[in-house]
Amino acid sequence: MEKEFDHLVDKAIELGASEAKILDTDRIVFDSRSHLKCRFGCSRWGRYWTCPPHLHISPEEFMEGFSRFHKAIIIKTTDPKIGQDVTLAIEKDAMLSLGCSFAFGMALCVQCDECAYPEPCKYPHLARPSMDAYGVDIGKTVELLGFKVAFDPEGKMLPAWYSMVLID
Ligand code: SF4
16 A cells, blocks of 8 residues: 555545555546446436536546546445545545645435436535546456455345545
8 A cells, every 4th residue: 555645545444435445547447338338227327417418528528637647546335425425535635635636536426315407416516426427447447456346146236336536
């Protein structure tokens, strides 16, 4: 583990993450087929401000910004709400403790039971896009750290949610 980031990993665990690990951003795996999985088969499509097609930042603009980040902390939780809370707390901590100008969290937005879309987002200061919304292959990325996205025989994802904070 890289010592400079130990406190972020420790804090994520303290706040309820089951595990958290640091990854160089150039190892994060992107696959444009993630967009297909968003578009076809995901019940969130078109219903959340933080999911396609309502992102309002193109994949090209996202990749331009993404290329400026060098490290990511990948956070594993067993509950998406805890995952979002931990992710936002780590994003804030990275800004305060490391002086990051643009630490940026990516987490499934579950702040509201039902997203307010098409009404304005109720908590824009807490809403962040999910990783797959911008083409991250979550399974292959987390495998690099020894994590696994696992499914039960019915195809339901077993309770392990992944989010990340990009650090400049
Ligand atoms: S904070 Fe609420 S309204 Fe805003 S994107 Fe998230 S779920 Fe939707």
